[in-house]
Amino acid sequence: MTQWLTIVGIGEDGYGGLGQNAREALDRAVTVFGGKRHLELLPAAVAAKRIAWPTPFSDAYRMLHALRGQPVVVLASGDPMHFGMGATLMRFIERDEMSILSAPSSFSLAAAAMGWPIQDVQLLSVHGRPMETLFKAFAPGAKLLILSNDGYTPAQVARMLSQSGYQSAHLTVLEHMGGDAERRIEGVSGGWNHPHCADLNVLAVDCGVPAPSARAYSLLAGLPDEAFENDGQLTKRDIRAVTLAHLAPLPGELLWDVGAGCGSIGIEWMRAHPACRAIAIEANENRQELIRHNSDTLGVPDLQVVGGEAPAALTGLAVPDAIFIGGGVSDGRVMQACWENLKPGGRLVANAVTIQSEMALVGWRDTYGGELTKLSVSHAQPLGSFDTWRTGLPVTIYAVRKPV
Template sequence: MTRWLTIIGIGEDGYSGLGQNARDALACAGTVFGGKRHLEMLPAGLTAKRAAWPVPFSDTYEQLLALRGQPVAALASGDPMHFGVGATLTRYIALDEMRIIPAPSSFSLAAAALGWPMQETQLLSVHGRPVQTLFKAFSPAAKLLILSNDGDTPAQVARMLRESGYDRAQLTVLEHLGGALERRTAGTADCWDHPRCADLNVLAVDCNKANPPAQVHSTLAGLTDDAFEHDGQLTKRHVRAVTLAHLAPLPGELLWDVGAGCGSIGIEWMRAHNSCRTLAIEASERRQELILRNSLVLGVPDLQLVRGEAPAALQGLAEPDAVFVGGGVTDAGVMDACWESLKPGGRLVANAVTIQSEMALVTWRASYGGELTKLLVSQAQPLGGFDTWRSALPVTIYAARKPV
């Protein structure tokens, strides 16, 4: 099919900053979609019908497809494929039906303004996303470029940095990059008192390795137990690290954390990669609240909580790539429901502490295969004027991969 849709990146310099190929596409278009601000940048001489993005944005797809085959242009900020509308539209319209003409992204302009090499900088967005996702990105020496949601984002991030111990982190707000209203505001997290800035801004954060906080959370599996708020129902650190190694999270994969407790396994699964997803299934209302609080503080607010008891609560959920059964191994139907729902090639991992739950896993292995590992962890603790080894309860870890 003819490439009827052209997605055009446009900057703060507006129409004057567009190349000839973008101008030609606009001149030929019968309809131009875009935000109100972008449409107002177009010259009066363009004859195309101007259509502002509808609310909700999902209505766009039907409107665009109704014009299929006719010349249509769509305006997007900067690079349409970097946290932009182009990345969204490619899910609904085939690539051979469209052309994408990018402009320099806000990140490119910000990196140039600050002299930060982009390959050494994390590029993040909280535009339409929970700002708490940034907690996971805070680490000593980290440099972050953040596409803000609005003019309040810098103050929110400054507060989050203080809460995380990064009082001396340096913040720079870059407003209206590349345009006549471009402005820069800088300060540190501990004394950020600047007024609300323009909604269109990129926030740069230098976490400042010279002043690391008392506690730093790695994205590798095995956070300290005190990183989680819990009531004792917690997969302990060393067992958790081995369990996650068996679960083996990969980008874009979905985990069922069945009997999630305080959510530690599902949270660490999501911390492994920004696109990892978790459904945490938990029956206890008290623990449900712990899961929600832990997911916010540890930077994975997109974790989805399923309130209910397995196996009934598992009905109708999206098929998982991996399942962890931390509670309910001996409950009738739980293991069967998890195995049946698991995608071919997916991983099932279950932990047992009691003799009865271990026997259930031994019986399950006899029918479905897999491997069993017994983990015994001892830690040095004082005994009088000396030290001795104190052993935690041994944990049996079952791991199996469903045949393809």
């Protein structure tokens, strides 16, 4: 089929800022879809029928498919492929049926307005996404460009920065960039006094130098134990770092964290890359709440929590690329269910502390291969007026890859 759908990026300068190809697509179009604001930017000379996006938005896919084969234009903000409409529609319409004509993205305009090299900046969006994802991005000296959800976003971000110890972070709100209503608002997070800005804005944040007590955590595996609220069911820092090295998260992969405790393994898996996903399976309701709290405060609120005992709780879950078993190793049914559900080529990692669970892992290694590692970690602690080494319980780590 020919390219019947054209996605046109349009900025605040409206029709006047469009190139010749975009104008010709609008002249040919029988129907134009877009937000009410976008449609109002078109002159009367564009004769196509104009349809504002419906509520719920999912109805739009049916409406577009009903016009399949006719010349249709979709108006989108800036670059449709950067947190935009093009990326959304690409999941429902074949690529060879559409043409995409981009305008400068909001991020490009904001980087130019701030004088920030865009390759040195984190590009983030909370438009229809959880605000808590920003916690992961707060770091000393970090520069962030944030696509706001609405006019209240800058005040919310200022509060989050202050709560995290970044009271002196500098915020710049860039409203209606490129249009007649363009405006710039500046201030520091600790003294932010703008409760509401224009709904169409990009927020630029220079995190600067935080307070000594600020929460500033690396994205590498092995966060300090105190980063996690827990009731004692926590894979400790040194063991956790080695465990995650064996799990080896890759972008887009899904982890099952079975017997998740306070969620530390699944949380650090998701912090490794924005596209990493995880499901925490935990039977204890209090620990389920700890997982939700920890995932929010550590910037991965999309971590999925499943309540229930394995193996029954594993039924119907999305197929994982990797599985960590932190509890239930001595129950052969749990190990077997995890192994059967794991993707071919996927990784299974299990930790054992007791002799019985270690024996179970040895048995699995004899049957399925893999490798066993025993870790014993000691920390210097006071003994009277001196120091001595206090050794934690040794942990056996079993790691195996499922044959393809």
